[in-house]
Amino acid sequence: MILKALSLINYKNFETASFTLDSKINCFVGNNGVGKTNVLDAVYHLSFGKSYFNPITTQNINHDAEFFVIDGVYEKNEREEKVIVSAKRGQKKVIKRNGKVYERFSDHIGFLPLVIISPADRDLIIEGSETRRKFMDGVISQSDKNYLDTLIKYNKTLSQRNALLKYFSANHTFNPETLAIYNEQMTALGTIIHTKRKDFLEAFTPIFKKRYAAISGDKEEVKLKYKSQLNDTPLDHLFTENLKKDRALQYTSVGTHRDDLSFKIESHPIKKFGSQGQQKSYLIALKLAQFDFIKIQSNTTPILLLDDIFDKLDESRVMQIIDLVNDESFGQLFISDTHADRTEAIVKEIHQTYKLFKL
Numbered sequence: 413m414i415l416k417a418l419s420l421i422n423y424k425n426f427e428t429a430s431f432t433l434d435s436k437i438n439c440f441v442g443n444n445g446v447g448k449t450n451v452l453d454a455v456y457h458l459s460f461g462k463s464y465f466n467p468i469t470t471q472n473i474n475h476d477a478e479f480f481v482i483d484g485v486y487e488k489n490e491r492e493e494k495v496i497v498s499a500k501r502g503q504k505k506v507i508k509r510n511g512k513v514y515e516r517f518s519d520h521i522g523f524l525p526l527v528i529i530s531p532a533d534r535d536l537i538i539e540g541s542e543t544r545r546k547f548m549d550g551v552i553s554q555s556d557k558n559y560l561d562t563l564i565k566y567n568k569t570l571s572q573r574n575a576l577l578k579y580f581s582a583n584h585t586f587n588p589e590t591l592a593i594y595n596e597q598m599t600a601l602g603t604i605i606h607t608k609r610k611d612f613l614e615a616f617t618p619i620f621k622k623r624y625a626a627i628s629g630d631k632e633e634v635k636l637k638y639k640s641q642l643n644d645t646p647l648d649h650l651f652t653e654n655l656k657k658d659r660a661l662q663y664t665s666v667g668t669h670r671d672d673l674s675f676k677i678e679s680h681p682i683k684k685f686g687s688q689g690q691q692k693s694y695l696i697a698l699k700l701a702q703f704d705f706i707k708i709q710s711n712t713t714p715i716l717l718l719d720d721i722f723d724k725l726d727e728s729r730v731m732q733i734i735d736l737v738n739d740e741s742f743g744q745l746f747i748s749d750t751h752a753d754r755t756e757a758i759v760k761e762i763h764q765t766y767k768l769f770k771l
């Protein structure tokens with residue numbers, strides 16, 4: 413699958429811009445703030461219907477405009493696919509494929525598989541569990557349609573359960589029958605989510621370890637563990653055990669919305685004990701493993717976005733990534749960098765066609 417052409421109208425700092433793309437490597441170079449990352453983010457937007465960097469849609473519309481349009485022409489399975497994402501202030505975002513509006517965005521997820529490697533990935537290590545759940549969910553839902561639907565339903569039921577707990581407290585009342593309905597629904601959905609996340613981690617971990625070993629030269633042992641309250645206790649039991657607590661807190665304290673991933677290096681948490689270099693290698697290994705996993709599951713080679721990594725990584729790690737992508741198994745690459753000469757020198761190491769866009 414390749415993105416053949418990209419056009420932007422009023423997307424972030426761009427009023428209008430059009431790019432006819434190379435089927436292998438596309439580099440966007442220029443000074444700080446010219447919009448290199450924004451071009452990569454537009455490509456991300458076409459796959460996920462949202463920005464990787466700024467989830468607030470209206471903030472992706474150019475400050476001086478009322479709407480944005482991102483238009484991508486792809487070739488997938490020898491067919492041309494035209495995907496348009498547009499947003500207007502005060503209105504719902506629209507995603508169209510070949511002129512047809514998607515009723516549910518979730519139907520589009522996974523159609524154009526994509527992986528991004530960016531300095532913003534460090535949030536996976538430093539931020540709270542939500543970021544790591546989103547990572548897991550993002551990988552699974554690119555190759556499993558039902559997963560995202562289940563997740564959406566679970567979150568909706570969770571909000572309703574939380575609202576009910578608040579209502580009980582505000583009105584000094586309690587109705588176990590109504591609560592039981594939500595408990596039952598959440599147990600069914602949460603159990604599916606738990607099983608899928610567990611299966612995912614089982615398949616993903618060896619791929620990740622292999623990638624880390626290749627990047628680090630087999631130096632350290634890394635671990636990736638799925639942490640879930642459901643690992644030991646079924647969700648319906650957890651609801652019973654935590655009823656008092658949930659009523660006091662007025663929200664649901666147990667379930668798959670509390671899941672997390674633990675990142676360890678030599679048995680210690682990487683956040684506290686990993687060097688900066690080890691943390692960077694860990695993140696790149698995670699992302700390259702994501703690439704491998706999605707490729708296997710979806711039978712499509714994902715687009716790979718490398719945002720600003722030449723600046724933030726030392727030369728040896730950059731060369732390791734280049735070695736890894738200097739391989740038939742990679743598809744189309746998008747690179748952003750401040751230095752045209754450096755980018756060109758690195759890209760020439762990859763023996764593929766390329767285009768350099770100076771912004």
Ligand SMILES: Nc1ncnc2c1ncn2[C@@H]1O[C@H](COP(=O)(O)OP(=O)(O)OP(=O)(O)O)[C@@H](O)[C@H]1O
Pocket residue numbers: 423424425426442443444445446447448449450451471472473474475476720748750
């Ligand atoms: N909604 C918006 N309207 C107008 N400009 C915007 C909007 N959102 C972001 N920008 C601008 O986009 C620019 C940042 O673009 P981007 O992050 O793509 O830069 P970059 O070329 O990747 O820079 P760097 O090399 O510093 O990473 C900034 O000047 C920012 O103010």
